[in-house]
Amino acid sequence: MSSRKRGMTPPRDAVRRKRSLEEADAIEVVCRLCPYNGNTPSLIAIDETTVQTVLPPAIYRRDGAPNVEKIFSFGRVFSENDGQPTVFERTSIDLILNLLRGQNSLLFTYGVTGSGKTYTMTGKPTENDTGLLPRTLDVIFNSIANQLEKCVFYPVALNSFEIRSTLDAHLKRRQLENDKFHMSREMISDRFHEGIKIGGFNEDYVCAVFVSYVEIYNNYCYDLLEEAKNGSLTKRELRHDRNQQVYVDGAKDIEVSSSEEALEVFCLGEERRRVSSTLLNKDSSRSHSVFTIKLVMAPRSYESQTVAPVKDSAQIVVSQLCLVDLAGSERAKRTQNVGDRLAEANSINQSLMVLRQCIDVLRRNQKTVQTFPEQVPYRQSKLTHLFKNYLEGNGKIRMVICVNPKPDDYDENLSALAFAEESQKVEVKIQAERVQTDRIPHAFYTQWNSELEKVSMDNLCRSETPCAPPLYLRDYNDTNGVEAIRRYVTQLSNMTDGENSTSKLLSTLRQYMMEADHLRIEVGKFKDTLDAKDQEITKLRGFCSKYKREKESLKERILMYEKNDEENQMAMEKLREQKLEDQKVIKSQKKAMKMVQGIVENPSPSVATLRSKFQDQENYPSAPLQTPPPPYQTPGRQAFRSAKRNETTSSSGISSTPGNQGYLNPKYQRRSKSASRLLDHQPTHRVPMGTVFQTKTPTNAIKTTRPELKQLNKSGEYRLTHQEVDEDGNISTNVVKGDVIPTAGGGTSVLFNDIEKLSHESPAQK
Ligand SMILES: Nc1ncnc2c1ncn2[C@@H]1O[C@H](COP(=O)(O)OP(=O)(O)OP(=O)(O)O)[C@@H](O)[C@H]1O
Numbered sequence: 153m154s155s156r157k158r159g160m161t162p163p164r165d166a167v168r169r170k171r172s173l174e175e176a177d178a179i180e181v182v183c184r185l186c187p188y189n190g191n192t193p194s195l196i197a198i199d200e201t202t203v204q205t206v207l208p209p210a211i212y213r214r215d216g217a218p219n220v221e222k223i224f225s226f227g228r229v230f231s232e233n234d235g236q237p238t239v240f241e242r243t244s245i246d247l248i249l250n251l252l253r254g255q256n257s258l259l260f261t262y263g264v265t266g267s268g269k270t271y272t273m274t275g276k277p278t279e280n281d282t283g284l285l286p287r288t289l290d291v292i293f294n295s296i297a298n299q300l301e302k303c304v305f306y307p308v309a310l311n312s313f314e315i316r317s318t319l320d321a322h323l324k325r326r327q328l329e330n331d332k333f334h335m336s337r338e339m340i341s342d343r344f345h346e347g348i349k350i351g352g353f354n355e356d357y358v359c360a361v362f363v364s365y366v367e368i369y370n371n372y373c374y375d376l377l378e379e380a381k382n383g384s385l386t387k388r389e390l391r392h393d394r395n396q397q398v399y400v401d402g403a404k405d406i407e408v409s410s411s412e413e414a415l416e417v418f419c420l421g422e423e424r425r426r427v428s429s430t431l432l433n434k435d436s437s438r439s440h441s442v443f444t445i446k447l448v449m450a451p452r453s454y455e456s457q458t459v460a461p462v463k464d465s466a467q468i469v470v471s472q473l474c475l476v477d478l479a480g481s482e483r484a485k486r487t488q489n490v491g492d493r494l495a496e497a498n499s500i501n502q503s504l505m506v507l508r509q510c511i512d513v514l515r516r517n518q519k520t521v522q523t524f525p526e527q528v529p530y531r532q533s534k535l536t537h538l539f540k541n542y543l544e545g546n547g548k549i550r551m552v553i554c555v556n557p558k559p560d561d562y563d564e565n566l567s568a569l570a571f572a573e574e575s576q577k578v579e580v581k582i583q584a585e586r587v588q589t590d591r592i593p594h595a596f597y598t599q600w601n602s603e604l605e606k607v608s609m610d611n612l613c614r615s616e617t618p619c620a621p622p623l624y625l626r627d628y629n630d631t632n633g634v635e636a637i638r639r640y641v642t643q644l645s646n647m648t649d650g651e652n653s654t655s656k657l658l659s660t661l662r663q664y665m666m667e668a669d670h671l672r673i674e675v676g677k678f679k680d681t682l683d684a685k686d687q688e689i690t691k692l693r694g695f696c697s698k699y700k701r702e703k704e705s706l707k708e709r710i711l712m713y714e715k716n717d718e719e720n721q722m723a724m725e726k727l728r729e730q731k732l733e734d735q736k737v738i739k740s741q742k743k744a745m746k747m748v749q750g751i752v753e754n755p756s757p758s759v760a761t762l763r764s765k766f767q768d769q770e771n772y773p774s775a776p777l778q779t780p781p782p783p784y785q786t787p788g789r790q791a792f793r794s795a796k797r798n799e800t801t802s803s804s805g806i807s808s809t810p811g812n813q814g815y816l817n818p819k820y821q822r823r824s825k826s827a828s829r830l831l832d833h834q835p836t837h838r839v840p841m842g843t844v845f846q847t848k849t850p851t852n853a854i855k856t857t858r859p860e861l862k863q864l865n866k867s868g869e870y871r872l873t874h875q876e877v878d879e880d881g882n883i884s885t886n887v888v889k890g891d892v893i894p895t896a897g898g899g900t901s902v903l904f905n906d907i908e909k910l911s912h913e914s915p916a917q918k
Pocket residue numbers: 185186187263264265266267268269270271272433435436437438478479480481554
């Protein structure tokens with residue numbers, strides 16, 4: 153026997169092992185605003201995922217409540233204009249798909265009393281008002297295939313299902329006909345039928361649908377489908393099945409073959425559900441109602457030509473969709489309930505509070521990984537105990553938080569919305585798919601079955617199996633029926649052993665042949681796939697070697713670029729240094745230029761001052777303007793020219809000082825004297841002396857009273873004439889000479905190399 157005997161949810165260990173591989177899915181919350189006709193709504197839907205509170209007048213607010221408008225975000229927000237179809241499509245279709253695929257889901261409505269929970273879940277029979285539950289039933293029955301006749305699957309103890317033999321199922325069906333529920337068909341006679349059909353059901357499975365309906369009232373569970381004895385329902389216990397899943401012990405699972413029939417069962421339960429009129433809602437739910445739709449599936453038998461399951465209960469898969477309409481929270485002060493209503497309200501509030509506590513603890517446990525996680529208080533309320541399976545990873549959970557924007561509900565809505573928003577942070581493990589997807593398609597077997605049947609019938613098995621009589625009894629006194637069955641069984645047992653073993657052998661042979669044929673086709677398919685993959689691999693190899701080559705050439709280029717980059721960096725560095733040098737030179741040139749300008753603009757500086765200025769210049773080692781040579785002192789009225797220029801030059805210490813010419817352009821070749829142009833710098837106010845000694849000035853000389861850099865650039869020589877008068881009234885004229893030389897940085901400097909001095913002595917002084 154398989155370890156998973158009853159075909160319910162997989163064993164706990166298996167679930168645990170799988171969980172580590174499965175992904176988690178957060179509890180999803182959608183919010184629905186019910187219509188409000190007043191002028192002061194306390195809630196508005198901003199967009200499809202956000203709802204905002206609006207501060208109502210102070211009388212509606214509790215003391216100490218936050219005085220700010222708050223925004224809450226949910227998976228989806230339905231405004232008052234969104235009708236039941238929109239809500240259904242967004243909240244239920246994917247859960248139905250889960251059900252068809254063998255997974256569980258829980259969908260529950262939550263909110264303050266009178267906020268539209270029951271309307272959302274059940275609604276009314278018209279097209280626009282039909283709620284989630286009837287629509288869900290319609291879509292399930294639209295979408296399943298291979299639905300079995302009733303009574304093939306049957307519920308047994310410990311929340312499990314078994315498979316009946318064909319005969320037993322037939323007899324059970326006959327028995328059921330007498331046992332049928334007597335229910336009013338008022339609500340479902342002309343109701344709206346949801347036409348949506350979805351894919352997802354595995355057609356190699358057969359199925360049956362069961363529903364159960366329980367309520368949790370004053371923290372006790374009741375089966376709403378139970379035949380009430382003396383007008384009261386039995387309190388039911390919550391128990392754990394073999395897989396540690398919680399279920400309501402003794403609650404009936406009723407098999408239904410259509411959505412109409414399922415709704416009849418639902419309506420029967422609704423009649424028994426506790427609903428009372430309160431100040432805030434004339435049809436207020438006083439209990440939490442739990443309507444469960446179970447889809448029981450088993451692989452389709454290959455043996456039978458009709459729709460039948462395999463004869464192995466261990467292969468049964470049961471998935472369930474639990475639709476819960478919670479009772480609304482309510483403040484006693486507002487409802488002014490007393491007696492039973494007050495006790496109900498306390499119990500409702502208590503169970504909702506435990507639900508919040510469980511969510512809080514789950515959230516805390518998930519926030520940080522703890523060695524000893526906090527215990528979740530599921531058992532403190534029947535509601536949370538029943539929800540435990542889902543909260544611990546037995547399926548998808550979705551909450552529909554219903555809110556009424558009327559200002560009276562402001563405070564309670566705030567707290568309900570905060571709880572709902574927080575719930576979204578709780579993660580629940582996604583359940584693994586349990587329906588096999590790799591079975592040999594039944595259609596394939598059917599084809600081979602019929603062909604081999606023909607062969608075996610024609611050639612091998614000529615013995616005739618007796619035809620089965622109608623296998624049912626009209627009543628316990630139906631002696632004819634009993635006799636017919638007895639005859640049939642005797643005929644069967646009278647068949648020779650040889651015939652029996654031949655037919656067994658044939659059946660086995662047929663099975664093997666079909667499998668072999670199927671495998672041949674499968675091998676053919678695999679070969680094709682392999683060929684395709686081989687081609688793909690060859691193609692990919694081609695790409696691979698092409699990319700390898702490209703990679704190599706790219707590598708080489710990168711190396712080259714890196715080298716170039718390095719060289720460029722170095723060149724940049726050199727240029728930067730050069731630039732700094734040039735800037736220094738320009739700075740000192742400007743300074744020297746300023747000094748020259750100062751000399752020029754000052755009409756009578758003494759030679760000593762001039763010298764001291766030029767001597768100062770020595771403090772700027774890179775400055776091209778150097779101290780002029782010391783005046784060549786000669787007594788008398790003679791003009792002396794320094795005969796040896798190089799002598800004077802050396803005495804001036806200009807060019808001989810190593811390093812002083814560092815900035816002069818080393819490549820500069822002095823043009824011949826005749827070719828160079830003279831920049832003749834004359835003072836503005838010159839004292840005419842009428843001397844016979846005249847300096848020789850070439851005709852192309854540039855004459856200036858204030859030299860400019862432009863002029864300097866055009867000249868090869870520079871000559872400055874300067875006059876001074878001593879205390880005795882003697883006039884001396886100094887002619888300072890220099891070469892204009894370009895600097896290495898692209899500037900121009902003057903290298904002074906000679907001074908001529910002409911003195912006039914006044915005869916009167918003599
Ligand atoms: N979206 C809606 N459109 C139209 N009517 C609505 C809507 N939501 C609620 N209603 C109406 O508001 C009233 C109260 O709604 P309902 O009974 O569903 O509230 P509830 O939340 O289930 O209350 P309780 O918790 O007391 O059972 C009902 O008459 C219902 O028809």
